[in-house]
Amino acid sequence: MNPVTGVVAVTAVSMATIAIGAFGLKISRTTSDFYVASRSVGPVANASAIGGEYLSAASFLGVAGLVLARGADMLWYPVGWTAGYLVLLVFVAAPLRRSGAYTLPDFAQLRVESPLARRTASALVVLIGVLYLVPQFQGAGLTLRALTGAPIWVGAVTVAVVVLLIVASGGMRSITLVQAFQYWLKLVAMLFPLVFLLLAWRADAGRAAGRLDVAAWVEPLTGEHSVYLTYSLILATFLGTMGLPHVVVRFYTNRDGRAARRTTVAVLGLLSCFYVLPPVYGVLGRIYAFDLVGKGRTDSVVLELPQRMLGGTLGELCTALLAAGAFAAFLSTSSGLVVSIGGVLSQDLLSHRFEPVRAFRLASALGAVVTLGLTLGSTGLAVAHAVELAFAVAASTFCPLLLLGIWWRGLTASGAVAGLVTGGTLSAAAVGAAMAGVEPQGWNGALLAQPALVTVPAAFVAMIAGSLLTRSRLPAHLSSTMVRLHTPEHIDLDRGSYHPERRGTR
Amino acid sequence: MSTPGPPQRVRVTSPRTGVVDPRRVRSVRSEIDDQTQLGEVYMRSLMRTQLRLAFLVIGVLAATVGLLPVLFVLAPETRTTTVLGVPLPWLLLGLVVYPILVLLGWGYVRRAERNEQSFSDLVERR
Numbered sequence: 254m255n256p257v258t259g260v261v262a263v264t265a266v267s268m269a270t271i272a273i274g275a276f277g278l279k280i281s282r283t284t285s286d287f288y289v290a291s292r293s294v295g296p297v298a299n300a301s302a303i304g305g306e307y308l309s310a311a312s313f314l315g316v317a318g319l320v321l322a323r324g325a326d327m328l329w330y331p332v333g334w335t336a337g338y339l340v341l342l343v344f345v346a347a348p349l350r351r352s353g354a355y356t357l358p359d360f361a362q363l364r365v366e367s368p369l370a371r372r373t374a375s376a377l378v379v380l381i382g383v384l385y386l387v388p389q390f391q392g393a394g395l396t397l398r399a400l401t402g403a404p405i406w407v408g409a410v411t412v413a414v415v416v417l418l419i420v421a422s423g424g425m426r427s428i429t430l431v432q433a434f435q436y437w438l439k440l441v442a443m444l445f446p447l448v449f450l451l452l453a454w455r456a457d458a459g460r461a462a463g464r465l466d467v468a469a470w471v472e473p474l475t476g477e478h479s480v481y482l483t484y485s486l487i488l489a490t491f492l493g494t495m496g497l498p499h500v501v502v503r504f505y506t507n508r509d510g511r512a513a514r515r516t517t518v519a520v521l522g523l524l525s526c527f528y529v530l531p532p533v534y535g536v537l538g539r540i541y542a543f544d545l546v547g548k549g550r551t552d553s554v555v556l557e558l559p560q561r562m563l564g565g566t567l568g569e570l571c572t573a574l575l576a577a578g579a580f581a582a583f584l585s586t587s588s589g590l591v592v593s594i595g596g597v598l599s600q601d602l603l604s605h606r607f608e609p610v611r612a613f614r615l616a617s618a619l620g621a622v623v624t625l626g627l628t629l630g631s632t633g634l635a636v637a638h639a640v641e642l643a644f645a646v647a648a649s650t651f652c653p654l655l656l657l658g659i660w661w662r663g664l665t666a667s668g669a670v671a672g673l674v675t676g677g678t679l680s681a682a683a684v685g686a687a688m689a690g691v692e693p694q695g696w697n698g699a700l701l702a703q704p705a706l707v708t709v710p711a712a713f714v715a716m717i718a719g720s721l722l723t724r725s726r727l728p729a730h731l732s733s734t735m736v737r738l739h740t741p742e743h744i745d746l747d748r749g750s751y752h753p754e755r756r757g758t759r
Numbered sequence: 760m761s762t763p764g765p766p767q768r769v770r771v772t773s774p775r776t777g778v779v780d781p782r783r784v785r786s787v788r789s790e791i792d793d794q795t796q797l798g799e800v801y802m803r804s805l806m807r808t809q810l811r812l813a814f815l816v817i818g819v820l821a822a823t824v825g826l827l828p829v830l831f832v833l834a835p836e837t838r839t840t841t842v843l844g845v846p847l848p849w850l851l852l853g854l855v856v857y858p859i860l861v862l863l864g865w866g867y868v869r870r871a872e873r874n875e876q877s878f879s880d881l882v883e884r885r
Binding site for chain 1: 791792794799805809812813816817820824832838839846848849853861864868871872879882
């Protein structure tokens with residue numbers, strides 16, 4: 254195909270994002286700006302921003318690829334990624350906003366009042382962030398390959414460089430409206446070509462090739478250990494969303510706990526609209542692009558369909574639009590993640606040696622370079638599966654910390670650290686093995702592919718047991734912290750002195 | 760100098776309902792601020808109400824969406840049934856699940872806000 258239109262679209266999205274990032278440098282820099290922004294941004298704009306940051310390469314490319322290759326069971330990925338927000342809504346949204354914590358380490362410090370718990374949380378933010386970044390870089394590589402035939406590393410390096418430019422020029426994370434725009438761009442980029450693809454399919458006399466009637470593909474739960482795998486996937490995605498570093502930060506932009514809840518419901522609606530679409534690409538791919546399964550290139554199916562089904566100028570325009578949407582997905586998610594990693598690394602590791610802005614830039618660069626190395630060194634796991642493994646780590650670490658920290662007075666610092674370390678070590682070991690290409694047969698293989706059903710309960714047990722063993726050492730300000738987390742802001746009560754911009758007051 | 764006389768009589772016609780009784784207002788809030796046993800009871804009851812609501816929503820989620828794999832295993836004919844030409848599992852997981860999630864979320868927010876309203880009525884009651 255002619256690569257020019259696609260490359261133009263990708264370049265345009267990248268340039269626009271860098272330009273807006275540079276412009277935003279003067280507008281918003283500090284956490285105080287989030288306070289300011291929070292007064293002018295309503296729940297729908299805020300929800301669009303969360304959706305914009307959340308819909309990543311896995312959602313835009315990966316889901317369709319998995320559906321094409323493996324069928325019905327893969328529909329649980331988008332369902333889980335949406336349902337995660339319902340779990341977040343009922344257990345976490347309002348208390349997290351009311352805590353005033355800006356990051357997950359902030360929350361750990363507020364709730365259990367321990368520098369060790371804070372540092373453990375910081376290390377996990379970096380781990381989850383990097384795991385989540387690898388498939389974004391990989392997706393960028395796939396996109397450029399589908400457009401131009403360039404090798405994978407070209408796209409990965411391109412996106413790393415663009416993200417670092419964005420971050421160094423001011424960090425677009427703080428610009429809510431840009432992220433909000435990214436959501437709508439992704440929705441349109443997915444919806445518009447799909448209309449033409451479905452029309453073409455109808456004109457093709459509704460061709461439903463025999464490939465759709467394969468029982469192992471069209472029926473759920475046909476594979477080995479598939480019930481375990483499905484429930485483990487459900488647990489990881491339902492519980493992992495609340496522990497993603499780039500999602501949590503966005504809740505800070507809400508005016509108060511009540512607004513945080515309403516925003517989350519809006520997010521549920523927006524994600525539901527989007528996630529209906531990718532599986533349709535997967536099904537069409539089964540009819541028109543089945544050869545991708547044999548080539549191991551299923552993640553490119555979204556980008557390949559317009560050329561195969563439409564062709565001509567319309568096909569090229571649709572490909573360009575999809576490529577632009579895909580790049581918007583990599584850039585918004587990646588820059589959110591790099592900023593989260595950079596913030597945590599610079600605050601907790603480099604702040605003694607460098608002045609803050611320099612430390613932040615250095616840390617971001619470090620995070621991006623390490624991720625790039627991992628991307629090029631890993632064995633090319635399916636994009637959506639790689640992202641889901643990051644969810645498994647989040648579900649095995651921050652989910653117990655948030656749920657127990659918010660709803661159980663008994664959580665102590667030692668318990669929190671014990672749980673974070675247990676869940677983090679177990680899940681990271683499984684993920685590391687999967688990324689290194691270890692695929693044992695039978696049950697061990699199932700455990701490594703979807704570790705959450707084992708690692709999440711293990712983390713909860715460790716956190717509860719550790720807390721019960723040290724129950725005489727409850728945090729000093731526990732009662733006022735609980736008042737802060739659970740009471741509506743308009744009631745005048747003593748909520749303690751914690752403030753995320755004044756660290757060390759506790 | 761004026762001559763000292765008896766203080767002027769004031770007739771009380773009704774209790775001063777429009778004026779806040781400082782003791783009452785301080786008491787409920789300061790019970791919580793001072794972490795007295797009564798204050799802790801207020802906090803625990805708020806947390807318990809909200810947590811019960813959360814578990815109710817998650818219970819409905821588990822009993823509907825969460826039991827779909829069990830349904831597919833226990834009633835294998837549901838795997839191949841088609842509705843409007845679409846296999847039932849695809850229809851449920853690809854479409855029907857999403858409005859359920861949004862409705863559950865919406866219902867939760869309404870109830871949670873009502874719970875908080877009763878709590879603040881309780882704390883700020885005059």
